[in-house]
Amino acid sequence: MHRRTFLSSCAAATASIALPGLARAQAVSPGIDMANKTVTVGAFTPITGPVPFYAILTRAAESCFKWANETDALKGWKINFVTYDDGYEPSRSVAVTRRLVEENKIFALAAPVGTAQCTAVIPYAKEVGLPMLGPIGGASALFAERLVFPLLPDYGWSAASNLDYAFNDLKASRVALLWENDELGRSAKRGFDLLMASSKKEAAESIPFEVRSTDFTPHMRRIANAKAEVVILFGSNANLAAALKTAERLDFQGKWMAPFFTADPTTYKLAGPLLDGTYFSSWLMPVGADDANIKAYRDTVGKLYPNDPIGVFGLNGWSNASLFVKGFQLLLESGKPLTRANLVDVMETMSNQTVGGARGVTFKANDHRGTRQEGIIQATSGGTFKLVRDFKPYPTDVFDAKI
Template identity: 25%
Template sequence: MLKFVGAGLVLSAGLSLPALSQAADMPGVTDTEITIGNIAPYSGPASAYSTIAKTISAYFDKVNEEGGINGRTVNFLSYDDGYSPPKAVEQARKLVESDEVLLIFQSLGTPSNSAIEKYMNMKKVPQLLVATGATKFGNPGEAPWTMGWQPNYQSEGIIYGRWIASEMPDAKIAVMFQNDDFGKDLLNGLKTGLGDKADMVVAEASYEVAEPVVDSQVVKLKASGANVFVSFATPKFAAQGIKKAHEIGWDATQIVANVSNSVGAVLTPAGLEASTGLISTAYLKDMQDPQWADDQGAKDWNAFMDKYYPDGDKLSSFTTYGYSVAQTMVHILDQAGDDLTRENVLKQAASMKDVTLPLFLPGMTMNTTETDYFPIEQMQLMKFNGERWETFGDIISGEVGG
């Protein structure tokens, strides 16, 4: 059930169970409940991502209805930061100091997570499975309480660079990127992957998240004569870039970052015709792909969506993402058992060994250690055929040191 509370949203499920025999003297933990926090952009330029938090909330509804985690239900508190770093800091303080959550989970965006990282580590509160692939969030030596989840942006960029260098050795590449760690990580990875062919990048154009449109950047990049258009942008701007390139007749091979390859949230607004031929990466199954029609994981996801999130967009990859990252959090809490100290929860998060999820592409697993905070380091390339994504090639690993 969704309800507005003050400056944010509380997404919470509250089935009660009989009290456990031992009282829990730990922040965010009682005999019957585990309270975890979340910060998401329900408003602002990245509001398309709010679907992730809504899916997570729905998944915890499911978990709670089925008895919770080791006898405790999950109280999921999710607040809006509008994709604004100062607001993220305000909401993090509220969650930690007022709500006294056990941890903050899936806080979204590179700018927001950068803003709260120092505070979370100073307070020694887990900042787990953050919703950004910025490479900086996999550095336990500098920030031991902060851990990513999705493949990091640098690895993703490397994969694109290697593919272009191999398949399009005479390409001229133009890159549009968000002017922050997100865009810069991907751009650096692209150039790393190109290796001694990094001079194939003939034009770059950055944008700020406060800008309303990126049309001028796309026009500028087309004028460079590039025949490969790489868009390292968040959903709103990625959709604008795809649409504008089509409008001005830029017949280039287009690559779009994994975070912006949702058919429902990006490609449909941009236009499916304009999106045909796009290249991106995947690590989760595409629920629109008929090859998964008889897959049990896909069947379970569809049943979940129908029962717990009927208003959710089944075309949006953000729902499969939210579903899968919520399963990861449940796995960590389940492994922690009744020892729900912040220290032990962090230990479990950093001790995943060959953990797979129902919606992972076959052959993919999660692994973490005390020195490796990147749970997912494998991806597969895919191409949009006008209706759905089709994967091609092999699963590619792209490990990056912390």
């Protein structure tokens, strides 16, 4: 099992609570080294398996923590970040988390990778009282647990943003959904179905696929026969590239939409110019924005990992790591004991914060919807992306639906 560890810095907020397994040691929690002013956090990441390029997310998160250490963002405190490979397999994600807790004594999970993977870890996290900040996934289940603070939106909200754009901006009447047959895709389908129902419309098609799918011939034949004008795909970068290649082979002429994390140079490497014209919902500011937080991402990753593309994918990892930095800063500023329980309490006081590439991040008691709006960007020739619709709130019928 691959392991990475390094020192980084972070920040958090506090207040103690009575959560199962959280309020044991009010002096400090595991992962807090008062003598050396170090906090240890961990994550699982797919160095092997079907999506090894997702490790870009973890390298960006690592870069964020190193940047925080170097800039003394935590007023003398450093972050020790430990990661292990889980092969993108949920059962291994649970095993990795157990190892991080029992061997590395982590204070929290920070920017762990994978929707199904993060969801699978929740029962164990609840058992031991382990906070999870910035899970890099979009399942509905991640918003229903007090220990979990997602920066990413529920993929159902993003799918609804895509569908809203297809209806109101692209003026499409027949929209199809291709969804990965796991927590990622099912969450997207939930939002898609809710907005379809509230709009009193029906999907042209709604078809699941497996994460390792490379041939979308039967899917695209059904979509073509349904005369879909727009296809919304919720799956990996590799899935999107494979579907686009199949569509070209079958001469399907419809427009394509996909989630934010596929609006990245890594997808261009897989799909080439077939990606041109594809639309993406995005909760992140453009990577080229003249913003201090985003510039820090570009400069730091460019220095530490010059071979990694500077794109939305990396900014996603950086921003989710930034959530822990922001949270631990709040915890330190509160003056409360550095416990997991107090970290959870203080996270629920975060309001309208800038976190990496995200804006207006807010958490409340019983409301862990950190990101609350998205824009639409489009792939253009030359491997670049542009904002084509400004940020606006998610469709209310989906955003306010009970999870």
